[in-house]
Amino acid sequence: MTPLASAADLPTSFCGIELAHPIVNGSGTFDAIAARRAFGPALEETFPFAAFVSKTVTLMPRQGNPPPRLWELPGGLINSIGLPNKGLAGYLTHDLPELAALPVPLIVNVMGFTRDEVAELVRAFAEREEVAALELNVSCPNVETGLIMGADPTETARLVERVRPLTTKPLIVKLTPNATDPGAVAAAAEAAGADALSLINTIRGMALHPRTGDQWLGGVTGGVSGATVRAVALAQVADVAGRVRLPLVAMGGVQRGRDADDLLRAGATLVAVGTESFRDPLAGARIAAELAGLRQEAPAPGAVAFHRP
Amino acid sequence: MTPLASAADLPTSFCGIELAHPIVNGSGTFDAIAARRAFGPALEETFPFAAFVSKTVTLMPRQGNPPPRLWELPGGLINSIGLPNKGLAGYLTHDLPELAALPVPLIVNVMGFTRDEVAELVRAFAEREEVAALELNVSCPNVETGLIMGADPTETARLVERVRPLTTKPLIVKLTPNATDPGAVAAAAEAAGADALSLINTIRGMALHPRTGDQWLGGVTGGVSGATVRAVALAQVADVAGRVRLPLVAMGGVQRGRDADDLLRAGATLVAVGTESFRDPLAGARIAAELAGLRQEAPAPGAVAFHRP
Amino acid sequence: MGAAAEGLTTDDGRRTLAPPGRRRVTVLARQQFGAYAVLRVADPGGPPPRPGQFAMLAAVERWGGGDGERPFLPRAFSVLRARPGELEFLLEDVGPGTNRLAELEPGDGLWVLGPLGIGFGVAASELAGRRALLVGGGVGIAPLAILQDELTASGAGATVLLGFRDGLHSAGAALLRETRIATDDGSHGHEGLVTDLLAEELDRDPAAVVYACGPPPMLEAVRVLCAEREVPAQLALESGMACGFGACFGCVVPTRDGYVRLCLDGPVLDADRLDSALTPGAGH
Amino acid sequence: MGAAAEGLTTDDGRRTLAPPGRRRVTVLARQQFGAYAVLRVADPGGPPPRPGQFAMLAAVERWGGGDGERPFLPRAFSVLRARPGELEFLLEDVGPGTNRLAELEPGDGLWVLGPLGIGFGVAASELAGRRALLVGGGVGIAPLAILQDELTASGAGATVLLGFRDGLHSAGAALLRETRIATDDGSHGHEGLVTDLLAEELDRDPAAVVYACGPPPMLEAVRVLCAEREVPAQLALESGMACGFGACFGCVVPTRDGYVRLCLDGPVLDADRLDSALTPGAGH
């Protein structure tokens, strides 16, 4: 399809971090430590992303939601994972050293149930030179607080104002799509000092048991991701790009270089791959190569301006 | 698949209106007058819906958005139609007499850009005995105002309070899915005197031109509907059903009796079919028959209670 | 064949009413004409379409069947030719829908909704003694075949001018009779545009009614040529459609009186209703 | 065959590492065994899997290929049998994914990611002189075939007990050697449950290690039987998976130490780690 091109043709600068190409992973959709257990040292040689974003870390350890946690959709997935993780202490002891050894910069994604908790998490990473940037998950639809903080401009602004002074590292705010006006939240985050924004997180969805008609997911509702959210993601990215000057990490249903290109045209600086990595662990590298191929055909445009009629 | 069953097995009462079965159309997805031009009098003999919901009527005539207005998705559609209609006067003169002659009750869907406009529309239909119920479109993502009124509980409450005294007809408020908390809007509409709620309207989405990378839709963004929104619709219906006691008209991606059944189990009283009618003009009747078939296999449950873990 | 097969017509005889449900029909044959495929289907219950009418088609298998791949919505196709109980369609493989249709085999199931829309006006009152000039471009030749059949049957006759990209496409000309052909690359007939042939014909004898179907730039050139010479023209336009029966308001094209739904008030429009035939989003 | 084909193992020899990319392989043959299909594929680059390991499979064509129908995600399948450069899988058609795989023909393309997960522990230290008792139910017999091959090759040998619904399914027993069979309807072997046979065997001689794979109720019965008799058991469980390599946290099952990802820490788990083998959402 696209001519074989190298992702090395697409060096990208993001908040002062130099990346080999603009494709990273979506938080919680690639576990580099698990992948190293499954694939061994070969993983590092073919690491598919230009930076690694870790799964959301909370202050205390979490088991996550009861299974079943997955429901397949035509072109997508509902997950109700529920943010299982070892907690801050466990992450610092067990995960950080392993992730720091990856061949790409590390972005740590954190979530707290209060502003104090987020502050504690940010403070914990502020001095860790293994960490290139921090992403604040204010948007997880599986956990009550995520919805509340990230859906409201004022709440978001207060959170960012609170943690901004605690670190000089780039702060990425990950917006929730389950909000009336993601553009307004984006503008509030920018005004409060965020360095970048990422979007979209998963969209709230639900499935019933095919035989009993009861709820299927252990967490009742879950988050929709994959191809099926692509058009919604594109709309929100274009909207937010029109409202802020911050660099954006865009995601939602990216499966091919073409999808990544659409998000870049809509105004993003980086593109994250989530669900597609489940189908193809090296999807990130493939998409970067496809994108480089498209760029050979037609060079990168400036972000397109979308005009209301 | 399902045994041949008759939709007549499913009489349903909705706000005091007796219907042959629980399947109606989504506003703006079936034009009974146009269909009569295409299909002639045979349409009435096989009319697919138990009640007819007309396309949104505004006070003044509207041309709608410039084309292109459609973009196909895997399992769905983005439309940026932009609410073209003849306006109130044109509707009363040209459409109402024709729609009143349909073999099923008529529900008129109206939208205004201010509360005064909505009030004027509601007043205009209050005394028309051809009209069984009114649906307030406060949610159309193609028009700025729709987003604002229907996404905010207070705005919605004010609107409903304003128009509630103007009619004794059942008032259905059609919620927007592009809201932080549709359940809160639903509760506000109930408290303000709505008789029923309908959901979901389309989800904001966007597409780029496959070759030029520019915006595809004349209206820049549009609304996503069809199978691809089904899981999101189900989640919102279950959420709203848990927050209000009002009857619900549920819609979003219904293609089969099974999908309608899921929404009924989640707490709806009626189910509306939208995009699927584009694929199959008699989809409403087919889905009603499939539903009756499912009911023969397993009788209707009470609405399932979904328990958070 | 029942009442439906008799064909109630409205809109001055330019519309045969469609039965309200989509019909599951069976593919009888698929034949290749260069770049085009002709699909012949059995349609025992279907009424006889008017020339220029179309149908919404979807394969029964692997077409968003309850579980959403693309193609998801049915696609619009002009009736190429109709015989009692049979319909023919002409396809060019340009995307997922036409690709899927072009791989159907005899025996496969096809959903058909139609005939839909308003066809060409060929009543004696419309021709008013002038000759019929049929102008087709690419896959747009499809509705001209059934139109030629009708004009031949009525004794009116027609002059047929067809334009194609290249030799592979001009193979489609075999579907009509007594054609003059233009190809962009000169591989068949006149090297150049079909509108060169049209200008020639109109210069020779402007007492004509033009019936045209083809890509938007061709239709626009036809419109301008005819407008300059005050020759009446009927243009079969294209636009993206979701439903084909007026339900979605998605297929509008701008006319001098505002937007009209092409599936309901077209696809054939009188050229003098248009400021331009270059409708947004049409063509590939 | 390169380094990958040699097969680096970890987790006490119970895991062969997978190459990090999915491999596009070719179907060599499909053979029907009653209700089951065996798919044999060429996998020249693949390392030799350990018994109990699985692979994520997806057809190259018509599998959410960039445009989202269901099946969209790959599906997990135990390796039935492995020869150098070849793999075999056993399928039962229970939904869109297995349906699509079961219609693959020789020459068709298949995506394979694997071998994945931790397989059965069959080291001499684990057997510790006891005999191996293999207990399979339905399509769960798959990993027992490769396990029997391994135990036969090592000279340890194995007693094989298989349970099926009916005669159509018990045809799958032909995939293993020297089996004792139970069917629910008595159409083949013992009329009743395979756990009846297991109880009999353990009553006769409890010096055994049990290796089991099958539907959750069967595994739970095996777990209870073995726990009562303090017989060590290794159970190959099932749960819904999206990725198969630990990326999504979707496949967790509850153990005495909390949830574990079955694709990473399983699918084979020591029975004494479980309070129950009835994992939510598994089975059909």
Ligand SMILES: Cc1cc2nc3c(=O)[nH]c(=O)nc-3n(C[C@H](O)[C@H](O)[C@H](O)COP(=O)(O)OP(=O)(O)OC[C@H]3O[C@@H](n4cnc5c(N)ncnc54)[C@H](O)[C@@H]3O)c2cc1C
């Ligand atoms: C009245 C009428 C009669 C017609 N008669 C014929 C005929 O006789 N023979 C024939 O071959 N064709 C005919 N067409 C055209 C035919 O309907 C289209 O070519 C067909 O819809 C293409 O579908 P596709 O899936 O193959 O291609 P698509 O993927 O739909 O691509 C076709 C064009 O649609 C646009 N497009 C691309 N992606 C999308 C998307 N996701 N959503 C929306 N638009 C998109 C682009 O402009 C693209 O070039 C007719 C159209 C009309 C309206």
Ligand SMILES: Cc1cc2nc3c(=O)[nH]c(=O)nc-3n(C[C@H](O)[C@H](O)[C@H](O)COP(=O)(O)OP(=O)(O)OC[C@H]3O[C@@H](n4cnc5c(N)ncnc54)[C@H](O)[C@@H]3O)c2cc1C
């Ligand atoms: C480690 C492991 C090894 C396995 N080995 C084998 C093997 O060797 N042979 C074999 O035949 N099978 C095996 N399986 C099971 C196999 O993976 C499943 O049967 C397969 O995923 C079914 O896919 P499907 O699309 O055919 O059916 P699905 O539609 O996925 O239905 C299968 C079951 O999944 C659930 N389900 C239904 N719809 C959905 C949905 N939309 N989203 C999520 N869940 C849904 C229901 O419980 C349903 O009964 C194994 C599973 C695991 C985890």
Ligand SMILES: Cc1cc2nc3c(=O)[nH]c(=O)nc-3n(C[C@H](O)[C@H](O)[C@H](O)COP(=O)(O)O)c2cc1C
């Ligand atoms: C299984 C799964 C787990 C996820 N976990 C997290 C998480 O821990 N933190 C987070 O910020 N986003 C999480 N996400 C959201 C993704 O990072 C991403 O925003 C979303 O999936 C959309 O991208 P996609 O369509 O490419 O998957 C998760 C998504 C999935 C599918």
Ligand SMILES: Cc1cc2nc3c(=O)[nH]c(=O)nc-3n(C[C@H](O)[C@H](O)[C@H](O)COP(=O)(O)O)c2cc1C
């Ligand atoms: C083409 C199109 C036009 C629509 N027009 C209207 C409208 O005028 N008023 C309205 O309230 N909803 C309108 N809707 C929304 C539908 O009524 C319905 O809420 C939505 O499409 C979801 O249902 P579906 O997935 O079954 O299509 C429209 C939807 C489509 C696809």
Ligand code: FES
């Ligand atoms: S295609 Fe739907 S109105 Fe014309």
Ligand code: FES
């Ligand atoms: S299947 Fe994704 S973590 Fe196990």
